[in-house]
Structures are given as structure tokens and as C-alpha cells.
Amino acid sequence: MKPPSQESTQAGKKPVLELKDISKAFGQMNAVERVSLEVWPGEFVSLLGPSGCGKTTTLRMIAGFIAPTEGRIILGGNDITNVPAYRRDVGLLFQSYALFPHMTVRGNVGFGPKMRGEKSGAVAEKVRWALSLVKLEGFEDRRPNELSGGQQQRVAIARVLASGASMLLLDEAFSNLDAKLRGRMQEEVRELQLRLGIATVLVTHDQEEALAMSDRIVIMNGGKVEQIGTPKQVYSSPESLFVADFMGRCNRIEGQLTHDGAKGWFLDCGPAGMIRFEAPPHPEARPGEHCRVFMRPEHLTLSQRTGDHGQGLRGEVERLVYLGSRSVAYVILDGGIPFQVHLPNTPGSKDEFPINGVVAVVPQPGAVTLLPD
Amino acid sequence: MKLHVTRRGLLLTYVTLFFIYLEGPLAVIVLSSFNSGQIVRFPPEGFSLKWYGALMDLVRNAPDMKPELLNAVYTSLWLGVASTIGAVIAGTLGAYALQRAKIPGTNILRQLFLLPLLFPQIVTGIGLVLWFSAVGGVPTWMRLLLGHLIISLPCVVVTVTASLETLDRSLEDAAMNLGANRVKTFLFITLPSIQGGVLAGAIFAWLTSFSNFTVTYFLFSGEMNPFPLWLYQYIEYYIDPGAAALATCVLLITLSVLLMINRLQALGRVVAVSK
Missing domain, CATH: 3.40.50.300 (P-loop containing nucleotide triphosphate hydrolases)
Known part of the structure; x- marks a missing residue:
């Protein structure tokens, strides 16, 4: 060990x-x-x-x-x-x-x-x-x-x-x-x-x-x-x-692996949409395999642009909590899975995500980690 | 607001009556010791200190007075001190063992330790007399000492157990961690931490022995006549306010001992634990 x-x-x-x-x-x-x-x-x-x-x-x-x-x-x-x-x-x-x-x-x-x-x-x-x-x-x-x-x-x-x-x-x-x-x-x-x-x-x-x-x-x-x-x-x-x-707040979701020749590997999470992997999630990955992944709240961003294939998971902002150095957005994904996203509060940042607004939760590169079974 | 005041008044009245009832007999004794008449009487007829003067004659073994008061006080004193020393050593070690032993049934053992405190003393007395006459040859001083040890031991067990229960066990762990073996840990850490309980137990043990009548009644002999028995024999013959004056003196001794306990604040700790 x-x-x-x-x-x-x-x-x-x-x-x-x-x-x-x-x-x-x-x-x-x-x-x-x-x-x-x-x-x-x-x-x-x-x-x-x-x-x-x-x-x-x-x-x-x-x-x-x-x-x-x-x-x-x-x-x-x-x-x-x-x-x-x-x-x-x-x-x-x-x-x-x-x-x-x-x-x-x-x-x-x-x-x-x-x-x-x-x-x-x-x-x-x-x-x-x-x-x-x-x-x-x-x-x-x-x-x-x-x-x-x-x-x-x-x-x-x-x-x-x-x-x-x-x-x-x-x-x-x-x-x-x-x-x-x-x-x-x-x-x-x-x-x-x-x-x-x-x-x-x-x-x-x-x-x-x-x-x-x-x-x-x-x-x-x-x-x-x-x-x-x-x-x-x-x-x-x-x-x-x-x-x-x-070890910390973690957003979990599961789905099926798909592979699209040109664009690479995706996880199909049903109603919420797809997440893209930068690299094969694991060496023996095969399409159709059931996978569980997690993402830390600080490795996610919110976007108002939804609908792009593989550009994040769709959901609605349920609540925003201001914590000084950051805010926490509580998002309910389509399909009902709750997610937390940390939004850094920079001097210029303004409240761009209204409550009940539709957003896309976009993982930063490397944010999606495969969970062992 | 008004209700609040009434409630306070009621409480105050209740507490006052309660204490009058509780301390009343003592007040009667103290007041009748200042009686100027020839017999113990309440309310007293006139005020006089003459019975305290008579007490001095008693102490000096003046003619026509019952002698041996000083001897009785002396017997009670050494008996109290000796049985207290025994009770403190055995009681402290016993309480420690009972609290730390990892054997089943320690709770029952603890009750057995406390039994003499709850049992009618007359039973203890009769039991001891029967046993001593069966064994035979036990001198009076040892009979008295063994008898008093039985009744004063529970006092120490109770107070030391209470202290041990508030003792932070991590203090002992820390001492062991720093290299102190079990004996050193007990001497340097445990004992100083429970000294309030040990002292309170010692004082209770001494008071128990000094004021005990029932068990002592079965064990005493002519030449060893502890003070409570002497007092009893005295009032059998003389019902005069001198006995009241003597009782007042004993009361004063007891009160000053209780004040001492309060000063040590050990009583407060015992009360806090028993809650």
C-alpha cells in the first residue's frame, strides 16, 4: 500500500x-x-x-x-x-x-x-x-x-x-x-x-x-x-x-460509456446529458460499460450555454449560497441528481445565474474521476 | 410579577420552617444549657453560665462529680484517629480497586462495602459481640477498633469513589505515557487528584467513630468507656443542664469539623457527584 x-x-x-x-x-x-x-x-x-x-x-x-x-x-x-x-x-x-x-x-x-x-x-x-x-x-x-x-x-x-x-x-x-x-x-x-x-x-x-x-x-x-x-x-x-x-464534497453520477470515433469517450448520463473524457477512462474501457464517476465542486464551472453535445450536464439552479471567497450553487440535474458547484467570487463577478435558471455544469479538464466498483 | 413575589415568599417560609424543624432539637439543647435551674427544662428558667462552670469541675474530677470524663474523651479520640487511619488506607485502596477492577460483580462488591452504612447498627453490634465471644481473648481496645473500622470504612469508600469518578482518567494515562509505573502514577497523580475525597472521607470516618453509640455499646468495658457512652451513663444519673452544656460543647466541635470540610470544598464535590 x-x-x-x-x-x-x-x-x-x-x-x-x-x-x-x-x-x-x-x-x-x-x-x-x-x-x-x-x-x-x-x-x-x-x-x-x-x-x-x-x-x-x-x-x-x-x-x-x-x-x-x-x-x-x-x-x-x-x-x-x-x-x-x-x-x-x-x-x-x-x-x-x-x-x-x-x-x-x-x-x-x-x-x-x-x-x-x-x-x-x-x-x-x-x-x-x-x-x-x-x-x-x-x-x-x-x-x-x-x-x-x-x-x-x-x-x-x-x-x-x-x-x-x-x-x-x-x-x-x-x-x-x-x-x-x-x-x-x-x-x-x-x-x-x-x-x-x-x-x-x-x-x-x-x-x-x-x-x-x-x-x-x-x-x-x-x-x-x-x-x-x-x-x-x-x-x-x-x-x-x-x-x-x-475527503470532501463529491458529486457522483453514473451512466454508460459511449465512444464516438472522432470525438473520443463520453459518459451518457441519461436525461442530464453527456460528459466527455479527455482520455479513455481506463485501459480496458469498452462502449456500453456501466461507470460511476465523481467530480469535486471546485472542479466544475457553470455555463448558461446548454445543449452542446458533451458540453456538460443540464440542470436548474436551486439555490445559491454566498460564502465570501466563493459561492456554492446547488444544482438539480435533469433526472433529479443534486450537484454542488463552487463559484469563485472575483472582484468583477456578478450574479449571472438566477434561481431556477437553466444551466450547464461543465467539468474542468481532468475533473472527472472514475470511481472504483 | 406579583405571582413571582408570592412564590418567593412561600418558598422562603417553607425553607425557614424546614430548618427550624431540622435544627430545633439542637437549639433546645443549646438553650437549656444556659438554664439557671436544677433540671434540664425548656424553655429555660433564667440565664446562667453555671453549668459550664460545673463542666469545668467535671473535667477537674471535683468531689461529688462523676469522674473519668477526660478518660472517656481520650478513649474516643484515639479510637477515632486509629479507626480513621485504618479506614482511609483500606477504604481508599478498596474504592480504587472497585473502580478499576475489570471483573464482573464489582457493583455488588461495592454494595457490600457500603452495607454497614445502611444496616441497623444494632445488628452489627450484636453480630460483633457474638463473634468476639466465640473467638475469645480479643482485648477491648481491639474490639472497639475493629467495630469502629467496620462503620467508618464505608464513609471513606463513598467519598473516594465519588472523587475517582470525577477524576480524568487521561491524567493517569499521561503519567504512564511519561514513564511512571502504576505505583508512581497512583502516588504522584491519582492520590493528589482525589485528596479532597480522601480528606472528606477521613473527617466523616472520624465523626462516625467519635459519635457512635450503638455499636460501641456492645463492645465497651469499664476501663474503656468512649465519650458517647460516658455521656449516656451521666444522664442516667444526673438530668441536669450540665449534660446540655456538654452536648453543646460536642456540637461546637462537630460544627467546627463541618466548617473545615466546607473549607476543603470536598463536600461540595461529593454533593455534585451524587447528583
């Missing part, structure tokens, strides 16, 4: 973390089923999926809070499947930060090195180093309840870094922050992660967060891995309907 680019750049290196077919069953329920993954040095990997997909269970198995029913977990070449949580050096950043309320910032950040038996001088040095990384010097004597949400998260990050973990685990780490702060913390954590070159696994249900931060994304559903790939791969070349749908 590894993308080729990863294999070539990682040649000769050993993965920091290997999950080998790990499964976890709670009673009759399979929370995680045969998940395999390799995380390479310095890599940022996201486990992405809806709630209940098994991503958090997977993370807790890596941290050692849950024992897998089957499979092995290898960290830095050592099998840690049966090693207790407190002897694995994987630093977990909790969604709730889990700062110790009865300790100062110094006590919190120094807890890891202290528990690992370091001398007080070394502990103080680690605390200084970690707090400087998150720009919180001077906060040593505060208590967690005297800090803002963002500062609390920084302390939590410093605490994990000071413990000298060989990799980082982030459990929905940004979902307790408001939108603006979340964006800033995502950037800061990613920047810090790149600077320290520390391999990281993020669990999230937010696909934008996964896209923005990750080198690779693991999309999970129902305890299984649906797809592993770079953000671009999972967004633009989904290997399943679930991935296509989960």
Missing part, C-alpha cells in the same frame, strides 16, 4: 514504527481489523476517519493502553507488543491535554524526565529546552488553570518533548481549540515536528487538518484501512467510494 515515492526516498532506512496486521476485538465487535502501517523517520502520518473507525483504538495500542488481540507492534526495530505503556517511549498528546492540575508548568514538563530517573539538574535543563521550543519561558511557576487553551496545549507539547519520546502521537490534539487558534497551532506543531525531525502519528476526523499537516494519510473505516497515500493521492485518486466521499 506504500506509495512508490516513499519507498525510493526511504531506501536503506528503517521505519520508526511498524504495525503488523494488528487487530483489536472488544467482545464480538472488531474495533480494529488487520491494520498494517509503517512510519518512517521524520514522517507525519494521519489516521483519518469518522468516529468509531478504529483510529483512536489504533493509537492507544501504539501507546500501550490497549493490547492488540492479534498482530505485532515494532518500535525502532524492537517488538513492543507486550511492553507496558510506561516503558515505551512514544509521547502522546491528549485531546484534553491531560495536564496535572496539582503541578506547576515546571512540574508537568519535568515529570517525564523525573520518572525516567534523571538527576534534578538534567530535569531542569530539559524543562528549559522544551519550554523554549514552545515559546513559554517565564511560565514555569504557573498552574494549568492559570493558562489559556493555547498555552495549555503548548505545555502539553513541551511535556511530551521533554520526556525524550522517539515518536509523537497526537490524539485529536487540536479539536478543543477555536478555529483560528487551531490553524495556528497546526502550523506551529508541524513546523516543530519538521525541525525536530520526529516521526508523528495524528488521529483526526478533520480531513482538512489531515490534508494540511500530513506527509501521508491513512483513511480508516469500520476498523479497516481504506487507503494510504499522500494528501494529494487520497483527495484526487480515491480508491473507494468511501474515501472519495470522506
Whole structure:
């Protein structure tokens, strides 16, 4: 499942973390089923999926809070499947930060090195180093309840870094922050992660967060891995309907392939009309074949010119929603299929598509992606 | 608006009457301790502090007074402290185990722990007497201690369980993740986080032991005579306002302990959880 680019750049290196077919069953329920993954040095990997997909269970198995029913977990070449949580050096950043309320910032950040038996001088040095990384010097004597949400998260990050973990685990780490702060913390954590070159696994249900931060994304559903790939791969070349749908709004339509010698391949979508492919939709394409395709809303345009053969799908504008940088047109295609089209709002753009007006939905080149069966 | 005012007035009246009913007996005792007459009487006839003076004589074992008050208080104090220490250690560990054990039936076990709190104490007392006489040779101090441990243990289990339920489990996970083993996690993270519940439990346990009459009645002996029993024997012979003065003093001690709990705000947390 590894993308080729990863294999070539990682040649000769050993993965920091290997999950080998790990499964976890709670009673009759399979929370995680045969998940395999390799995380390479310095890599940022996201486990992405809806709630209940098994991503958090997977993370807790890596941290050692849950024992897998089957499979092995290898960290830095050592099998840690049966090693207790407190002897694995994987630093977990909790969604709730889990700062110790009865300790100062110094006590919190120094807890890891202290528990690992370091001398007080070394502990103080680690605390200084970690707090400087998150720009919180001077906060040593505060208590967690005297800090803002963002500062609390920084302390939590410093605490994990000071413990000298060989990799980082982030459990929905940004979902307790408001939108603006979340964006800033995502950037800061990613920047810090790149600077320290520390391999990281993020669990999230937010696909934008996964896209923005990750080198690779693991999309999970129902305890299984649906797809592993770079953000671009999972967004633009989904290997399943679930991935296509989960990674962003997607307009789906199906029809029959036709081939017109001179003009090339088309998908006949019935009453809505035809869509043209620039190239054969797949190597073994044959006319008459039933196909499902999807198009992202931002890869479509609207046109008032309808009727041209293969120049898009006919429909009526049902609703227009203004969202600042763009507007969203809700179009009902002839035949009843709902489509969304994103219209960029440029300084000169004016409302050219009246409600109930007949329009053509035209895919931009390369916008039509074949969905696997 | 008017309706609102009426409703407020009704509520206020109800609450006032309720508290008069609730605290009335205590008020009667306190007022009759200032009686200038020879017997406990309500309403008091005249005002005097002479019974508090008589109390001082009692403490000094003055002639014609029933002796051994100080001994009784001393017995109750060490009994309370010893059974509290036992109850805090066993109760905290028990509550922790009950909350964390991954075995079926922990709910039933928890009920069993609380049973002495709900059971008629007279049954506990009789049971203990029968058992101690069957075993034989158990010294009085140990009988008292074991008996008081039974009735003060549930106090700690209740408050510590309540604290554990509000404890954020991810704190313990975080400690383990940072390299603390289970014992260190319990000592450095769990225990400081539930200290309010432990302290509240300790105070309830001590009060339970200090004020217990029923179970103690089956276990005491002449030379070990805890304070509530001494007080009972005293009023069997002397129905004078001195007993009321003594009861007022005990009331003051109890009140100050309750104020202490309030200061610790642990009570608030226990109430919040039981909702």
C-alpha cells in the first residue's frame, strides 16, 4: 500500500514504527481489523476517519493502553507488543491535554524526565529546552488553570518533548481549540515536528487538518484501512467510494460509456446529458460499460450555454449560497441528481445565474474521476 | 410579577420552617444549657453560665462529680484517629480497586462495602459481640477498633469513589505515557487528584467513630468507656443542664469539623457527584 515515492526516498532506512496486521476485538465487535502501517523517520502520518473507525483504538495500542488481540507492534526495530505503556517511549498528546492540575508548568514538563530517573539538574535543563521550543519561558511557576487553551496545549507539547519520546502521537490534539487558534497551532506543531525531525502519528476526523499537516494519510473505516497515500493521492485518486466521499464534497453520477470515433469517450448520463473524457477512462474501457464517476465542486464551472453535445450536464439552479471567497450553487440535474458547484467570487463577478435558471455544469479538464466498483 | 413575589415568599417560609424543624432539637439543647435551674427544662428558667462552670469541675474530677470524663474523651479520640487511619488506607485502596477492577460483580462488591452504612447498627453490634465471644481473648481496645473500622470504612469508600469518578482518567494515562509505573502514577497523580475525597472521607470516618453509640455499646468495658457512652451513663444519673452544656460543647466541635470540610470544598464535590 506504500506509495512508490516513499519507498525510493526511504531506501536503506528503517521505519520508526511498524504495525503488523494488528487487530483489536472488544467482545464480538472488531474495533480494529488487520491494520498494517509503517512510519518512517521524520514522517507525519494521519489516521483519518469518522468516529468509531478504529483510529483512536489504533493509537492507544501504539501507546500501550490497549493490547492488540492479534498482530505485532515494532518500535525502532524492537517488538513492543507486550511492553507496558510506561516503558515505551512514544509521547502522546491528549485531546484534553491531560495536564496535572496539582503541578506547576515546571512540574508537568519535568515529570517525564523525573520518572525516567534523571538527576534534578538534567530535569531542569530539559524543562528549559522544551519550554523554549514552545515559546513559554517565564511560565514555569504557573498552574494549568492559570493558562489559556493555547498555552495549555503548548505545555502539553513541551511535556511530551521533554520526556525524550522517539515518536509523537497526537490524539485529536487540536479539536478543543477555536478555529483560528487551531490553524495556528497546526502550523506551529508541524513546523516543530519538521525541525525536530520526529516521526508523528495524528488521529483526526478533520480531513482538512489531515490534508494540511500530513506527509501521508491513512483513511480508516469500520476498523479497516481504506487507503494510504499522500494528501494529494487520497483527495484526487480515491480508491473507494468511501474515501472519495470522506475527503470532501463529491458529486457522483453514473451512466454508460459511449465512444464516438472522432470525438473520443463520453459518459451518457441519461436525461442530464453527456460528459466527455479527455482520455479513455481506463485501459480496458469498452462502449456500453456501466461507470460511476465523481467530480469535486471546485472542479466544475457553470455555463448558461446548454445543449452542446458533451458540453456538460443540464440542470436548474436551486439555490445559491454566498460564502465570501466563493459561492456554492446547488444544482438539480435533469433526472433529479443534486450537484454542488463552487463559484469563485472575483472582484468583477456578478450574479449571472438566477434561481431556477437553466444551466450547464461543465467539468474542468481532468475533473472527472472514475470511481472504483 | 406579583405571582413571582408570592412564590418567593412561600418558598422562603417553607425553607425557614424546614430548618427550624431540622435544627430545633439542637437549639433546645443549646438553650437549656444556659438554664439557671436544677433540671434540664425548656424553655429555660433564667440565664446562667453555671453549668459550664460545673463542666469545668467535671473535667477537674471535683468531689461529688462523676469522674473519668477526660478518660472517656481520650478513649474516643484515639479510637477515632486509629479507626480513621485504618479506614482511609483500606477504604481508599478498596474504592480504587472497585473502580478499576475489570471483573464482573464489582457493583455488588461495592454494595457490600457500603452495607454497614445502611444496616441497623444494632445488628452489627450484636453480630460483633457474638463473634468476639466465640473467638475469645480479643482485648477491648481491639474490639472497639475493629467495630469502629467496620462503620467508618464505608464513609471513606463513598467519598473516594465519588472523587475517582470525577477524576480524568487521561491524567493517569499521561503519567504512564511519561514513564511512571502504576505505583508512581497512583502516588504522584491519582492520590493528589482525589485528596479532597480522601480528606472528606477521613473527617466523616472520624465523626462516625467519635459519635457512635450503638455499636460501641456492645463492645465497651469499664476501663474503656468512649465519650458517647460516658455521656449516656451521666444522664442516667444526673438530668441536669450540665449534660446540655456538654452536648453543646460536642456540637461546637462537630460544627467546627463541618466548617473545615466546607473549607476543603470536598463536600461540595461529593454533593455534585451524587447528583
